[in-house]
Amino acid sequence: MLDGEGVTKYFGGLAAVSNVDFHIDQGEVVGLIGPNGSGKTTLFNLISASLVPKPGIITFKGENITGKKPYQICRMGIARTFQTVKVFANMPALQNVLIGSFFGTSARVSPAEAAREGTEALEFVGLSEVAATPAKDLTLANQKRLEVARALATKPELLLLDELMAGLNATEVSEAMELVKMIRDKGITVVMIEHVMKAIMGVCDRIMVLHHGEKIAEGTPQEIANSEKVVEVYLGEQTDA
Amino acid sequence: MTIAGIDYKKAPVLGLPLVILVLLAALPLYREIYDVILMTSILMYIILTVSWVIFSGATGYISLATGAFFGVGIYTSAILGGELPLLIVILIGGLFSSCLALLVGALTLRLRGIYFAIFTFGLVELIKHVLLWYEITFTHTRGRFVIVVDNETIYYIMLGIFVVLMITAYVIRRSRYGLALRSIGEYEEAAAHMGINVTMVKVITFGISAFFMGAAGAIMATRWTYVDPYIAFNALFSFSPVLMAIFGGMGQFYGPVLGAAIFAYLEEYLITSRISIELGTFTLKVSELYMLIFGIILLVAILFLPNGLIGLVEKVWRQISGGEREHA
Numbered sequence: 001m002l003d004g005e006g007v008t009k010y011f012g013g014l015a016a017v018s019n020v021d022f023h024i025d026q027g028e029v030v031g032l033i034g035p036n037g038s039g040k041t042t043l044f045n046l047i048s049a050s051l052v053p054k055p056g057i058i059t060f061k062g063e064n065i066t067g068k069k070p071y072q073i074c075r076m077g078i079a080r081t082f083q084t085v086k087v088f089a090n091m092p093a094l095q096n097v098l099i100g101s102f103f104g105t106s107a108r109v110s111p112a113e114a115a116r117e118g119t120e121a122l123e124f125v126g127l128s129e130v131a132a133t134p135a136k137d138l139t140l141a142n143q144k145r146l147e148v149a150r151a152l153a154t155k156p157e158l159l160l161l162d163e164l165m166a167g168l169n170a171t172e173v174s175e176a177m178e179l180v181k182m183i184r185d186k187g188i189t190v191v192m193i194e195h196v197m198k199a200i201m202g203v204c205d206r207i208m209v210l211h212h213g214e215k216i217a218e219g220t221p222q223e224i225a226n227s228e229k230v231v232e233v234y235l236g237e238q239t240d241a
Numbered sequence: 242m243t244i245a246g247i248d249y250k251k252a253p254v255l256g257l258p259l260v261i262l263v264l265l266a267a268l269p270l271y272r273e274i275y276d277v278i279l280m281t282s283i284l285m286y287i288i289l290t291v292s293w294v295i296f297s298g299a300t301g302y303i304s305l306a307t308g309a310f311f312g313v314g315i316y317t318s319a320i321l322g323g324e325l326p327l328l329i330v331i332l333i334g335g336l337f338s339s340c341l342a343l344l345v346g347a348l349t350l351r352l353r354g355i356y357f358a359i360f361t362f363g364l365v366e367l368i369k370h371v372l373l374w375y376e377i378t379f380t381h382t383r384g385r386f387v388i389v390v391d392n393e394t395i396y397y398i399m400l401g402i403f404v405v406l407m408i409t410a411y412v413i414r415r416s417r418y419g420l421a422l423r424s425i426g427e428y429e430e431a432a433a434h435m436g437i438n439v440t441m442v443k444v445i446t447f448g449i450s451a452f453f454m455g456a457a458g459a460i461m462a463t464r465w466t467y468v469d470p471y472i473a474f475n476a477l478f479s480f481s482p483v484l485m486a487i488f489g490g491m492g493q494f495y496g497p498v499l500g501a502a503i504f505a506y507l508e509e510y511l512i513t514s515r516i517s518i519e520l521g522t523f524t525l526k527v528s529e530l531y532m533l534i535f536g537i538i539l540l541v542a543i544l545f546l547p548n549g550l551i552g553l554v555e556k557v558w559r560q561i562s563g564g565e566r567e568h569a
Binding site: 048050073074082087111 | 417420421423424427428430431432433434435436437438439
């Protein structure tokens with residue numbers, strides 16, 4: 001469904017992402033892990049077109065999407081959330097989601113339709129009760145859910161989740177894991193960046209490991225947990241994981 | 242709640258504006274011509290302020306190009322005034338300003354924050370000096386006379402522009418387009434990833450707001466009868482709308498209208514004031530101090546009325562109506 005070939009991005013002389021090939025199948029939940037600064041978010045930014053790979057080609061459902069604008073990527077069916085929440089702070093939760101319904105697809109959505117979809121999306125992530133609350137007054141966990149609802153409202157086929165669990169407590173992490181499974185059950189393909197190992201191991205079908213911008217390993221959670229290379233560069237450093 | 246999520250107290254929404262419109266339309270019948278002229282300049286400031294708010298208020302991009310768009314309208318009128326029917330001239334004035342805005346917007350709307358503000362401010366100066374150079378080099382005169390139009394006609398055209406602008410502003414604010422604009426103001430990067438073509442929305446809105454500024458300039462020029470680049474491309478017309486909008490408060494639709502109306506009236510009142518203050522051997526005339534008084538009012542407003550006049554009104558209203566707490 002999503003393929004990358006030799007995807008590379010330099011910031012000055014530093015290769016933030018270096019010659020990464022990847023392949024995501026429809027219906028998968030893929031985890032993207034790696035130490036801080038290993039290029040995970042940069043890779044998300046490349047896929048969602050915040051950045052343009054140079055060199056490298058990214059294709060989505062067989063179509064080359066390299067060089068497209070972020071809004072086009074979104075309308076093609078790739079939605080994302082952000083590592084640091086970027087909700088529309090002064091707008092009520094429902095309005096945040098409405099923007100996704102109105103603009104996230106190429107079709108013209110009527111206000112009534114948008115309202116229905118928006119309400120549904122909020123219900124799906126469990127935010128119905130705070131629909132009228134300005135986003136800035138929500139808890140961090142709820143703001144992250146709001147970002148998910150907002151992304152879902154754009155009717156994506158592929159959802160990129162950037163550290164959905166970061167900063168959440170244990171209960172909230174389990175709830176967020178449930179949410180990811182529910183999204184997968186809707187038939188939406190998920191790629192998630194995560195530092196919380198329990199979450200990664202629990203929900204992912206497959207894991208990719210980045211280190212210094214390069215993909216150093218890929219496999220099932222079991223394979224990754226047993227890979228010496230991964231343990232060395234990543235798990236070994238993060239004892240709290 | 243509406244789709245755009247703005248709560249409207251139902252009753253006054255249609256009634257009050259209609260009453261005001263009728264009163265304004267009948268103004269020449271029951272007031273002196275002096276008041277009609279005063280109202281023309283108040284309407285001009287309201288138009289500049291509201292059209293500024295359409296773009297800058299929503300997106301948070303502070304434009305100081307108002308003086309440039311206004312000036313383009315003024316010069317359109319000065320050049321084409323005698324050649325074409327008045328309404329056509331005004332339309333062309335608006336369109337020229339719009340075109341300039343689309344061009345400038347496409348080039349500069351990737352600049353954020355202070356850079357955009359400085360660039361737009363530079364635009365006013367740039368056009369002023371290029372025009373000055375052109376006039377002196379090719380026409381050998383600095384200024385131009387503008388076709389004379391009677392005061393009532395000027396007033397009614399200004400009123401017409403005002404009405405069209407208010408309808409436009411209202412429609413934008415309530416539409417999905419307005420929602421997109423505000424989301425850009427809230428978090429542009431997120432807006433882009435939600436499927437909003439942020440560049441196009443910004444540039445087009447910039448163009449729409451410039452149209453009204455240019456149209457106002459085109460009709461105002463006929464009131465001034467003589468213009469030169471310094472009069473037409475005056476930085477004061479760039480700053481005034483910002484100040485008036487802040488003073489009135491941008492949280493509500495009518496805030497900027499109120500701010501502009503009060504400031505414009507105050508300006509006229511202070512300039513024509515005969516009051517003077519004796520300070521020992523000095524005599525200070527209020528008419529010469531009006532800029533200073535403006536400054537003080539603005540400082541007080543920023544310090545004590547963070548949400549402008551409208552914020553104060555709402556606060557007082559809440560206290561009277563029993564302190565029902567609502568989210569803004």
